[in-house]
Amino acid sequence: MYIVTMQNSELYQIVWMSRPLMQAAEAAVEQGLADTDLTVRMRAVLEVLHAEGDMTVPDIAARLDIKRQYVQVMVNETLTSGLTRQCPNPRHKRSPLLALTDTGRALIAQVIEREMALLQTIGADLPSDDISTALRVVRMLTERLREESAGT
Numbered sequence: 001m002y003i004v005t006m007q008n009s010e011l012y013q014i015v016w017m018s019r020p021l022m023q024a025a026e027a028a029v030e031q032g033l034a035d036t037d038l039t040v041r042m043r044a045v046l047e048v049l050h051a052e053g054d055m056t057v058p059d060i061a062a063r064l065d066i067k068r069q070y071v072q073v074m075v076n077e078t079l080t081s082g083l084t085r086q087c088p089n090p091r092h093k094r095s096p097l098l099a100l101t102d103t104g105r106a107l108i109a110q111v112i113e114r115e116m117a118l119l120q121t122i123g124a125d126l127p128s129d130d131i132s133t134a135l136r137v138v139r140m141l142t143e144r145l146r147e148e149s150a151g152t
């Protein structure tokens with residue numbers, strides 16, 4: 001038997017609100033991509049490369065926490081669209097680095113700028129301390145749930 005406390009109830013709500021939050025975020029991202037010919041998954045690849053620099057498909061998969069095979073499909077779309085290019089990888093001959101092209105770099109910068117403007121608007125009345133606390137709690141919950149599911 002478990003004891004229901006206010007804290008447990010609120011933690012439960014935080015975890016389960018992650019799905020509607022991600023669905024709403026994805027819808028907002030899709031709307032922001034309407035005139036770019038980008039898909040949400042192409043945008044994810046571009047964003048990681050923009051933030052981290054050149055990476056291999058396995059590195060991108062690890063960063064996005066999704067399967068490498070799925071990331072390969074995403075990467076292929078960005079390559080076909082001319083937003084990324086493959087470069088030799090001095091550390092691994094069979095796993096090329098993926099890099100943004102000038103077009104890809106400019107496009108993701110424009111998309112991120114629009115998204116930051118949206119966040120400025122929707123978060124204008126949220127206290128920064130509350131945002132920091134929410135971020136810290138979500139990170140800790142994510143880490144602990146991963147540890148629990150891994151059996152550690």
